Amino acid sequence: MEPADIWQLILKADERLKYSAGGADPRRREQAAGFLLEALMEAEAAGNEALAVQARTRLADLDHAPGTDGPEAQG
Numbered sequence: 001m002e003p004a005d006i007w008q009l010i011l012k013a014d015e016r017l018k019y020s021a022g023g024a025d026p027r028r029r030e031q032a033a034g035f036l037l038e039a040l041m042e043a044e045a046a047g048n049e050a051l052a053v054q055a056r057t058r059l060a061d062l063d064h065a066p067g068t069d070g071p072e073a074q075g
Helices: 003-018 026-046 049-063
Strands: none
Touching: 003 026, 003 049, 026 049
């Protein structure tokens, strides 16, 4: 997969979250996570560490966002 295609997956994930009522819609969060995981796998397969870092960072942010079971959801 080309770097531009990987970046588009990351942007699709961002769009899902942008329009998910503050990131609280579980279905859109799941879709975003799917796009980010695909982007991460493709970036790693292509040896593109910069895009892999972008995907990893966004996945980590998704895990710690309000409305999740992460630390911020605890209170």
